[in-house]
Amino acid sequence: DAKTTQPPSMDCAEGRAANLPCNHSTISGNEYVYWYRQIHSQGPQYIIHGLKNNETNEMASLIITEDRKSSTLILPHATLRDTAVYYCIAVNRDDKIIFGKGTRLHILP
């Protein structure tokens, strides 16, 4: 599976859009980009995934660059409850999810 690189931490003001970057320069053509988050002391929560096209759901939007070497998770209107560790994972379909260290996102009031 491709290795992903994320900043260790980020801050975002409440109500603003939180943009979380992820580099996956060695991603292969059949690897998906998955995002999970983990709020303190809880199990990880699935957010969104994509292959090539940008994706949007009720939680977030995923923007994948055309060369697929990086992506950005966008939380459009961050709230205090979005404070969590966000994990970006590149994985073959049907393979297990391997987590890195993720980005610790702090939403500031």
Place this chain on the structure above:
Amino acid sequence: DTGVSQDPRHKITKRGQNVTFRCDPISEHNRLYWYRQTLGQGPEFLTYFQNEAQLEKSRLLSDRFSAERPKGSFSTLEIQRTEQGDSAMYLCASSLEVNTIYFGEGSWLTVV
């Protein structure tokens, strides 16, 4: 709630004792995963089942660890002769075939 259910949520045990955790996956999910997480680290993969077959085990899963999924529904993770280094949160997840896995709330183990 029909999410992944784990029991117990918290367990404190003395070093050398055996502990068992149970996981009930989302109904009809045929894949079930176990992960372990220590403070400040991301979840680490331990093992996974497809139906009742254990398809992969991490090197992290020492001989003291055993996981079962006897009827392809719930699963148990047993740790024998616990050590202080086993203190962690043990996470169970399930999926329907492919990668979108859904996690339970985890079982916290403290070995004293």
